[in-house]
Amino acid sequence: MSFLYTPDSVAAGTTPAVSLFEITKHFGRFAALRGVNADFAPGKLYVILGENGAGKSTLLRIIAGLMEPTRGEVRVLGTKKLREVAMRVGYMAHAPLLYDELDAMENLRYFAGLYGIKDDAMCATALLRVGLDPSLKRRVGQYSQGMRQRASLARAILHDPELLLLDEPFSNVDVTSAKDMASLLGAMRDQGKTIFVVTHQAPVMQPVCDECIVIAGGRLTTREKGIPRHLLSPYAAEARR
Amino acid sequence: MKAPGTFAVSRSTLAKDLRLEWRSKDAINSMLFFALLVVVVFSFAFDPTAEESRKIAGGLVWVAVLFAAVVALNQTWARELRNNVLDAYRVSPAPANAMFLSKVIGSFIFVTILEVLMTPLFVMFYNLRSIGPLWELAIVGLLATWALVVNGTFFAAMSIRTRSREIMLPLILFPISIPAILAMVWATTQILTGEYSPWFWIQLLAVYDVVFTTVCLVLFEIVLNAE
Amino acid sequence: MKLKLTFFALVTLGLLSYALYMALVVAPTEATMGDVQRIFYYHVPSAWMAFLCFFINAIASIWYLAKRSQTADAIAVSAAEVGVVFCTIVLLTGPIWARPVWGIWWTWDARLTSTLVLWLIYIAYLILRRFSTSGRAPVLAATLAVFGFFDVPFVYLSIRIFRTQHPQPVIAGGEGSGLDPTMAKAFLWNMIAFTFYGLLVMWMRYRLELAERSIEEAHAEKALQEGA
Numbered sequence: 001m002s003f004l005y006t007p008d009s010v011a012a013g014t015t016p017a018v019s020l021f022e023i024t025k026h027f028g029r030f031a032a033l034r035g036v037n038a039d040f041a042p043g044k045l046y047v048i049l050g051e052n053g054a055g056k057s058t059l060l061r062i063i064a065g066l067m068e069p070t071r072g073e074v075r076v077l078g079t080k081k082l083r084e085v086a087m088r089v090g091y092m093a094h095a096p097l098l099y100d101e102l103d104a105m106e107n108l109r110y111f112a113g114l115y116g117i118k119d120d121a122m123c124a125t126a127l128l129r130v131g132l133d134p135s136l137k138r139r140v141g142q143y144s145q146g147m148r149q150r151a152s153l154a155r156a157i158l159h160d161p162e163l164l165l166l167d168e169p170f171s172n173v174d175v176t177s178a179k180d181m182a183s184l185l186g187a188m189r190d191q192g193k194t195i196f197v198v199t200h201q202a203p204v205m206q207p208v209c210d211e212c213i214v215i216a217g218g219r220l221t222t223r224e225k226g227i228p229r230h231l232l233s234p235y236a237a238e239a240r241r
Numbered sequence: 242m243k244a245p246g247t248f249a250v251s252r253s254t255l256a257k258d259l260r261l262e263w264r265s266k267d268a269i270n271s272m273l274f275f276a277l278l279v280v281v282v283f284s285f286a287f288d289p290t291a292e293e294s295r296k297i298a299g300g301l302v303w304v305a306v307l308f309a310a311v312v313a314l315n316q317t318w319a320r321e322l323r324n325n326v327l328d329a330y331r332v333s334p335a336p337a338n339a340m341f342l343s344k345v346i347g348s349f350i351f352v353t354i355l356e357v358l359m360t361p362l363f364v365m366f367y368n369l370r371s372i373g374p375l376w377e378l379a380i381v382g383l384l385a386t387w388a389l390v391v392n393g394t395f396f397a398a399m400s401i402r403t404r405s406r407e408i409m410l411p412l413i414l415f416p417i418s419i420p421a422i423l424a425m426v427w428a429t430t431q432i433l434t435g436e437y438s439p440w441f442w443i444q445l446l447a448v449y450d451v452v453f454t455t456v457c458l459v460l461f462e463i464v465l466n467a468e
Numbered sequence: 469m470k471l472k473l474t475f476f477a478l479v480t481l482g483l484l485s486y487a488l489y490m491a492l493v494v495a496p497t498e499a500t501m502g503d504v505q506r507i508f509y510y511h512v513p514s515a516w517m518a519f520l521c522f523f524i525n526a527i528a529s530i531w532y533l534a535k536r537s538q539t540a541d542a543i544a545v546s547a548a549e550v551g552v553v554f555c556t557i558v559l560l561t562g563p564i565w566a567r568p569v570w571g572i573w574w575t576w577d578a579r580l581t582s583t584l585v586l587w588l589i590y591i592a593y594l595i596l597r598r599f600s601t602s603g604r605a606p607v608l609a610a611t612l613a614v615f616g617f618f619d620v621p622f623v624y625l626s627i628r629i630f631r632t633q634h635p636q637p638v639i640a641g642g643e644g645s646g647l648d649p650t651m652a653k654a655f656l657w658n659m660i661a662f663t664f665y666g667l668l669v670m671w672m673r674y675r676l677e678l679a680e681r682s683i684e685e686a687h688a689e690k691a692l693q694e695g696a
Contacts, residue, residue, distance in 0.1 A: 024692065028602045029684065031691035064332050067468050070688075086334040087244060095325040099257070101264040106257075113253040114333040116245040139264075155329065217694075392615075399608050403599040412595060416588035417615050420622035423630065437633055445626055452618055460611050463533065467604045 015078040017042035017163055017194040018063055023072035025058050025218075032058045033069070034218040040196075042162075045189040047205045048198040049231055050215035056198045057093075059215065060167045063196070064091045077163060087115060090161035094168035096152045100141025104151050105134055108158055115159040126158035127151070131180050146177030153181055157188070164188065164195045170204055178204045202227050250339035251346070258347045261320060268316060269351075276309040276355045277362065284366040294367040299429030302363050303422060307389065309359070310352045311411050314393040317344050318401050337462035341394065348390045356382060372435030381432065381439065384446040385425035391450070392417055395457045399464050421449050473671060480664040487654070487661035495654035501569045509654060511561040513662035514554045515583065521551030521666065522586055522616075525593075529613035532606060538681065541606040544613065545597065546673035548590055550666060555587040578627040585623045589616040 016039040025033040033055045040046060050056045061067040062074055065082035077085045091097075098107045108123035117123075124134040130150040140151055149169055156164060164185075170178040178201065186208030189195055197205055202212070206227045214222035214231065222231075262269060283301050321327040330340060363369065371378065393414050400409035428442035491509035498505035528544035531537060562580060563573045574580070593612050597605045647655065 026688045026691070029687040029691060031688060031694075034692045066328055066331055083334070086332060089332065091328070091332040093325060093328060095328075097324060097326055097329040099261060099320070099326060100324065101261050102257070106260075110253060110257045111329060111333070113245060114250060114330065114335040116243050116249075116334075399596075399611065402601065402604045402608060403596065404601075405599055409596065409599060413592045413612060416585055416592055417619050419585050419588075420619065420626045423626050427630065441629055445622070445629075449622055452622075453615070456615060456618055460533075460614065463607060464611055467607045 014041060016040055016075070017077060018196070019075040020059075020063075021073045021075075023059065023062060023069045023074060025055070025062065025067070026070045031218055033062075035072070036215075036218075036220050038213070038220055038223070040194070042194045043189070043192050044210040045185060045195040045197070045205075045208055047202065047209045047212045047227060048196060048215060049200075049202060049212060049227075050198075054215045055218040056215050057167050060091075060165050060196065060198055064089065064165050066091075085163075087159065088162045090156035090159065090164045092152050092156040092164075092166045092169055094171040096140070096148050098140045098148070098152055098155060101139055103137050103139055104132055104154070107140055107151065108155055111155050112158055117159060122158055122160075123154075126154040129157070129184060130154045131177075144174075145172045146174045149173050150177060150181065153184075162193060164193055166195070166197045166199075168198055168200070170199055170201050175204075182208055202232050206232065244334040245339075247336050247339040247342070250335045251343040254340055254343035255346055258320075258343060259350075262347075262351075272309070272313055272316075272351075273355070273358060275312055276305075276359050279305045279309055280359050280362045280366070284363075289367065291368050291370075294369055295372070295433045296430060298363060298367055298369055298433060299426045302360060303385065303426050303429065305359060305363075306352070306356055306386075307415075307418075307422065309355050310348075310389050310393060311414070313351050313355065314348060314390070314397045314414075315407050315410055317348055317394055317397045322401060331466065337465045338458050340465070341398075341457065341461045344398075345391050345394045348394055349386055352386050352390055353382075356386065369433070371433050373432035373439070377432045377439060377443075378429065380443060381425060381428045381446070384443065384450055385421065385428075387450050388421040388425070388446060388453070389414075389418060391454050391457055395461060395464070398461070402464075402467055421446060424449065469675075473675070476664075476671070477668055480661070480668045483657070483661035483664050487657040490654035490657045495651050496648060498651075504565060504568050507561050507565040509658040510662075511558060511565060512655070513659045514557040514561065515579075516659060517662050517666035518551050518554035518558055518583070518586070520663070521547045521554060521670065522590065524670075525551060525590075526613055526617040529610035529617075532610045533614070541610070542674055542677040542681065544606075544610065546670050546677055548593055548609075548613075549673060550670045552587065552590050552594065553669075554666060555583060555590065558583055559587060576627065577631060578624050581627045582620060582624045586616070586620060589619065 018038075018040040020036050020038045023033055023036040024031070036055075036059065048056050048059070058067065062069050063076060065076070065086065073080060074082070076082055077088060079085055082089075099110075102110070104127055105120070105123055108126060109120060112118070112123050127134045130153050132147065132150050132154065140148060143151065149171075153166075153169060156166070166185075169181060173181075182204050185195055185197065185205075189208065189210070199205060209227050210225070212222075212224055212227045212231065213220060283305055287297065287301065289297060318327075321330070331337075393410065396413045396417075397410050399413065400406040403409050424442040424445045428439040428446065431437045431439035431442065487509075491506055495506070495509070497503055525544050525547040528540045528547060532540035532544060562583075566575070567573050589612070593609055593616070596612055597609045600608050
């Protein structure tokens with residue numbers, strides 16, 4: 001099987017931010033992803049919709065380098081060796097990915113160290129951008145869900161990544177926090193970042209979305225500009241096949 | 242921004258772990274108490290004379306430490322699994338071995354604390370007096386603890402990818418550790434009884450430590466990313 | 469392939485029958501131990517096969533870790549299972565032989581202890597395979613096999629030296645220690661027969677493993693096509 005990628009859907013001369021070729025993932029006999037093919041241009045905000053179990057999280061984990069596909073090839077920021085671009089990628093999941101017993105700055109300071117960042121300024125900036133107070137000493141485990149997801153987003157963006165992968169960032173989050181996070185993502189996209197958001201809450205992302213993709217039954221079934229009407233209701237993608 | 246070096250990340254991860262342990266003291270307290278109980282139960286099982294006790298103490302102490310250490314090792318990765326924090330580490334450019342080293346050193350410190358607690362109790366219950374010098378016992382202690390902890394941390398990481406993870410760790414650790422256990426028990430006994438020189442066993446432990454630390458460092462990344 | 473296997477099986481059957489005849493009928497009864505000594509013709513070849521299987525497993529595991537080849541993993545698991553069976557035979561026949569002859573069930577000598585530790589490591593290997601979720605089992609098990617590979621020399625060495633400090637009578641002193649020529653012939657035939665037998669069973673297990681994997685793949689392909 002040859003894995004040459006053909007940059008046809010991307011403007012000539014630009015490397016796609018993410019390039020998927022025949023991405024397939026099996027868990028035992030269950031096929032979570034069935035031959036997903038797509039190229040994604042940089043500098044856009046992509047919203048990924050789909051029912052539970054459709055394969056969205058799996059796809060995001062594969063792009064993030066946390067999981068290997070059973071078959072197929074993924075290229076991120078132009079390379080197959082995902083470890084090499086880890087510095088330029090940020091990942092957020094619906095689990096907080098933070099230590100409950102530390103406060104926000106302590107958490108961020110630690111994760112900043114993993115990216116070779118030694119000064120606190122970037123951590124404080126990240127927290128301010130998501131609307132949290134860097135001087136708050138409360139342990140993250142005691143945060144509300146909205147605050148926790150904001151802190152998790154701060155962790156994902158603190159090293160100023162070019163590519164941001166967010167898996168259900170708004171789950172159980174209050175409306176204000178969700179809207180704030182969405183507009184922050186839009187602002188980041190305007191600065192040239194490439195952003196992927198997997199979510200069930202299409203309306204929140206609608207103002208800032210460039211393209212939306214629907215994953216159903218492990219396949220990429222729809223790809224459109226913005227979020228079309230019929231996909232706007234939260235679970236519309238599931239109701240429709 | 243450059244990708245961080247192994248040493249820097251190990252240090253920050255270790256500091257983070259120590260801080261986390263300090264803030265959630267319940268885990269430590271229950272393990273310390275468990276170690277105490279192990280010593281007491283063993284002491285009830287055997288009632289030797291002073292002469293006999295020198296011959297069996299080596300085995301008793303190390304088996305007791307082994308059981309207490311398994312309880313501690315099972316906790317090593319528990320915190321990284323809560324909230325899926327391990328994903329955040331794996332996604333970052335930080336080297337896998339940095340986390341491994343910090344976990345090993347963290348467990349090493351913790352098991353040493355357990356030993357420092359358990360040994361005086363054994364000495365008391367068995368009226369132990371060592372014929373050989375104590376500094377030799379200290380060397381054995383350090384090498385032996387490292388042997389248990391380096392493999393234990395590795396296998397604990399393996400076991401997080403399995404069902405029944407608590408039982409998986411001792412299942413894998415005990416067979417592989419048999420030469421090290423033999424060495425640590427006999428080195429200790431040799432020093433306590435003063436019968437033979439413990440140096441062959443100490444050298445064996447040292448070589449064992451070097452070989453298996455290398456194997457662990459080479460293979461850890463594979464195991465960490467096995468998903 | 470089926471033809472080769474059948475042929476190999478027939479050859480093995482022939483060898484085993486001849487070796488059985490040699491061991492039970494032709495070989496003379498041992499002077500001091502009596503007929504019980506004939507266990508020797510099964511105990512030692514089983515030990516040899518067990519070590520050979522585990523060695524094959526170690527090599528296959530290293531190959532798997534380097535190349536992620538499915539063939540390597542299939543060989544590894546076949547070798548491990550067959551090795552455990554032979555190892556169990558060794559650990560059972562040893563005491564059966566030792567008790568009437570030397571009066572003791574067990575002794576912690578280098579060879580016996582190494583065999584026991586190998587057995588423990590590979591039982592752990594098989595349990596690890598069973599308890600890991602499907603995709604991860606080969607990698608984790610191969611890693612454990614590498615640990616085992618480095619561990620066994622330590623086991624052997626440590627017990628050898630232990631026994632120089634705490635000596636005790638060695639049972640079943642060395643194969644070559646003054647074996648009657650007819651006995652040596654019987655022994656050799658059994659070694660060859662067991663080698664063929666062990667390889668035959670491993671080959672069959674390997675084919676079974678490949679068959680199981682292709683069934684899984686077929687299911688996976690089918691799942692892939694569904695809802696197209």
